[in-house]
Each structure stands twice: as structure tokens, then as C-alpha cells.
Amino acid sequence: MRYRTKLLIAACLLLAMSLSAAAFSYWGVAQSHRYLIRSRIAHEQLERQLQLSRHSQQLFKAWTDTLLTGLSDRPLGEAYLKKVIESDMSALEELSRRELAIVGPEERKAEMAEVHRLAAIRKEYQIVLDQLAEVDQLRSRGRPDIAWQNLVELLRGGLDRELNELIEVAVADETAEVLRIDAAATQLLTRLERISTIHAALAVLITLGLAIVLIRGLRAPLAALLHGTRKLAEGDLSYRIAVSGKDEFAELARSFNNMAGDLQDHQKALQDARDNLESIVEERTEELRQANESLRKIDETRRAFFADISHELRTPLTVIRGEGEIALRGRNKRVAEYKHSIERVVEQAKHLSVLVGDLLFIARQGAGAAKLKIRPVDLTQLVGSVVGDAKIMAMNKDVGVAFAEDTPHQTIDGDPARLRQLLLILLDNAVRYSRAGGQVNVGLSRRNGTVTIEIADTGVGIPQEDLENVFERFRRAGNAAEVNDEGLGLGLPVAKAIVEAHHGKIELQSKAGEGTTVLVSVPEQAEGSQA
Structure with missing residues (x-):
């Protein structure tokens, strides 16, 4: 009652x-x-x-x-x-x-x-x-x-x-x-x-x-509530009042128990939040340490980049300046000599233009502002054409380049010039770092609206510790310079920028001394590319 x-x-x-x-x-x-x-x-x-x-x-x-x-x-x-x-x-x-x-x-x-x-x-x-x-x-x-x-x-x-x-x-x-x-x-x-x-x-x-009935009805529940309040004040949030009956004191006891449960949940949530906060602080501290380490590496890379780019730019500029000075030195020179100097200047200017263009493309892609000329591309035909060029490059090294002629035609939306540049970079690396008698196999497949290009070589491979850094500008694997001292370390960064501009993905699978496999996956239809 x-x-x-x-x-x-x-x-x-x-x-x-x-x-x-x-x-x-x-x-x-x-x-x-x-x-x-x-x-x-x-x-x-x-x-x-x-x-x-x-x-x-x-x-x-x-x-x-x-x-x-x-x-x-x-x-x-x-x-x-x-x-x-x-x-x-x-x-x-x-x-x-x-x-x-x-x-x-x-x-x-x-x-x-x-x-x-x-x-x-x-x-x-x-x-x-x-x-x-x-x-x-x-x-x-x-x-x-x-x-x-x-x-x-x-x-x-x-x-x-x-x-x-x-x-x-x-x-x-x-x-x-x-x-x-x-x-x-x-x-x-x-x-x-x-x-x-x-x-x-x-x-x-x-x-x-x-009076006796009312006092008895008051004394027991009030004593229970007071005891529960003291327990709660002492910090024992697990204490619960025994609930019996359906009167106001039973409702008050249930409300007290609910309040104690909420306080216990809140305390547990606060403890979890504190622990989580400590964990997050530790994680953020570790992230900050890693970020600082990354910034330090980036700073070192930046310095190395500027040193490398300065060195790379200095060479063609020095050649251009030297050829100009040679052309200007003396008055009685043959036309053939002037022509040779001008051809050298033009060649170095083209090299310099390509180098600057690649750097600008990488920088724009990093900022999400790379511009592509999107149109339908017969990727099978394009791969076959670039493979033909790669065979010519591979003849001097006695390296075989294979691409199945009966490969089904795969058409995607993309920039044909940039895709050609991507294939040339990957095939040039595959041929350049392959030993005499090596083999480069090129494959093309489609699955779930995505076209995958696979280029596998039997070259020197990439050490495991260098796989994570090969897409950084002017970074070359430790064994790459031993095999071939040419190259600026811009090929793979440019290739990655081209693939990401097409909303695709590039992966490297390699073991030192066993060769490297490059997988490039791009969607059939362009998504958000800027024409």
C-alpha cells in the first residue's frame, strides 16, 4: 500500500x-x-x-x-x-x-x-x-x-x-x-x-x-535511505537499497538505486575516459614524436631535395651556359660548330623542362590540383605501343619484354599522355634494373570495374627496408645506384602521382635479388578528374 x-x-x-x-x-x-x-x-x-x-x-x-x-x-x-x-x-x-x-x-x-x-x-x-x-x-x-x-x-x-x-x-x-x-x-x-x-x-x-503504523512505515525505509546516502557519500557507488512494496519509499529507493547506478556508470565512464585520455595522450605523444621524426626526415629530405635539385638543375644550366660561351667565343666559327652548340643547348633545355614539369606535376597532385586531359583510352593498345618502345630499349641489355598479343581490349577514361608516361617510367625501371638475359612480363586484366596493369621483372629487386621510401622524390634504393648510376629518383614519385590523379592505386612487391612486381589499378570511369 x-x-x-x-x-x-x-x-x-x-x-x-x-x-x-x-x-x-x-x-x-x-x-x-x-x-x-x-x-x-x-x-x-x-x-x-x-x-x-x-x-x-x-x-x-x-x-x-x-x-x-x-x-x-x-x-x-x-x-x-x-x-x-x-x-x-x-x-x-x-x-x-x-x-x-x-x-x-x-x-x-x-x-x-x-x-x-x-x-x-x-x-x-x-x-x-x-x-x-x-x-x-x-x-x-x-x-x-x-x-x-x-x-x-x-x-x-x-x-x-x-x-x-x-x-x-x-x-x-x-x-x-x-x-x-x-x-x-x-x-x-x-x-x-x-x-x-x-x-x-x-x-x-x-x-x-x-501513529505506530505510520512511524513503523517511516522508520525502516528512512533508515535504509539514510544508510544508502551515507554509503553513497563514502564513495560506495555499488551499494543498493533493498526495494520491497509499491509505495513512495519503494519508488524513492528505486530512484536512489538508479541514481547510484548512473553515478557508478558515470564514474566508470570518467575512469575509462581518463584511461582513454591517458592512452590518447600517449598515442598523441607518440604521434607527435613520430611527426617530429617525420618532420626531421622531411626536413632532411627537403634539404637533400634542394641539394639534389640544385645539383640536377646545375648540370643542364652549366651545359647551356658553357655551350653559349663556346658559341660566343671567337668570331670565325663554322656553322656546324654553332649548330652543335645550339643543339646541345636545346637538348639540355628539354631535359630541364621535363625535370621541372615532373616536379610541378608531383607538387600539384600533392595539393589535389593536378590537371588531366580525360578521354576514352584503349589501354590495351597503349600498353602494346609502350611495350614496343621498351623492347627497343631492352635490346642493348639483352632483356626480354613480353606482352600477350591476344590480350582483350580494355578501355578506360584517362589522360593518354600521362598514362604513356606512367608505362614508360615503369618499363624503363624494369629494363634498367634487370640483368642481361632477364625477362619483363606485362599483363592486363579487369575486375569489378577496375583495370589492373601488372609489370614483373627478374631484376635486382628492392630491399625490404627501402620499399616504403621508393615513392619519395629523389630517393633511390640502396642497390639501385650500384646497378645503374643514372637516374634522379623522380620516376616512381611521378608514376604514383599519375596513378593517384586517375584515382587509382600503385603497389610494389619485391625481394632483393629476385625481382620486382608493380601493380597499377585504375577505375574504368574517371571520378572527379579535371579535364
């Missing part, structure tokens, strides 16, 4: 007890007031009945004295007593009406009997008055003897006996009623006192019971 429901039940019980106490108090006050009014009326009726009895006796005595003595000017004369008796009877009638208005149905019959008896008293009283009036008339007419005789007969016959009997009955009844009402009022007070005591005891017991 939810604690809110328990509180509501307790409040309802206390409210019911309060309302019952208020209702009982109101009923007790009303009953007490009713009995008080009835007691007052009964006492007033009894008093009036006694006064009526006394006044009626005084009235009859006054009449008798008047008839006997003939004097009528006494303080308690007939006229005064008649008014007093009339007042008594009117008061009794008014009290009877008031009593009828407040009694219940079971008492109304007895009260109606009192009303009838009061009417009988009034009637009997009037009869006695009439009889006395007749005697008084005889006396006033001058016939006192007859009046006296009639009075004696009336007295012998019991003039006011029936009236006195009625009044005595009324007094007895009123006396009994006063006693009965007082007894009922006393009984009511006793009952009210008993009921009040029982009600108060029940109220105390119920209040204590509710």
Missing part, C-alpha cells in the same frame, strides 16, 4: 473520529437542552398545580366566609382569587402546549391526557363557581336562610371534592413526571459520560495505533 494511501486512511479515521465526537457532543447538548427545558416545564407545571390547589381552596374558603359573615371586602376576595386561578390555569395550558411541541410520539399520549385533565379541572371549577354563584344570588335577594341551607347541602355533598381529586391527580402526575424527567436527565448524563469515556479511549487507542 502506498504511504499516501495510509496517510489518507489515517486522516479519514481521525476525521471520522472528530466528526463522531462533534456529532455526539451536538446530540448530547441537544438532548441535555431538551431535558432541561422539559424539566423546567415540569417543575413550573408542578408549581402551578400546587398554586392552583392552594388558590382554589382559598377561593372556596373566601366564598364560605362571605356567605357566613356577609363581608366581601377582604384582601383575598373572590375576584382576586378568580384572577389568580385563571392565571394558573392559563399558565398550565401554555406549559402543556410547549410540552406537546417538544415531546416525542411515544410521550404525546400522556401529555394529551394531561391536557384533557386540565380541561376537566377547568370544567369542574366552572361548575363549582356556578353553584356558589346561585347561593350568593339567594343571599343577595334577602333569603339568607335558603342560601345557607343550600351551601350546607353543597358542603355535605362535597362541593370541591371532584375538583380537589382532579388537582391532586394532576399534582401527583406532575410530581412523577418531574422525577421521571430528572431521572432520565441523570441517566442521559451518565450515558454521555460513559460514551465520552469510551470514545476518548477509542480515540487514544486509534491515534496511537495509527
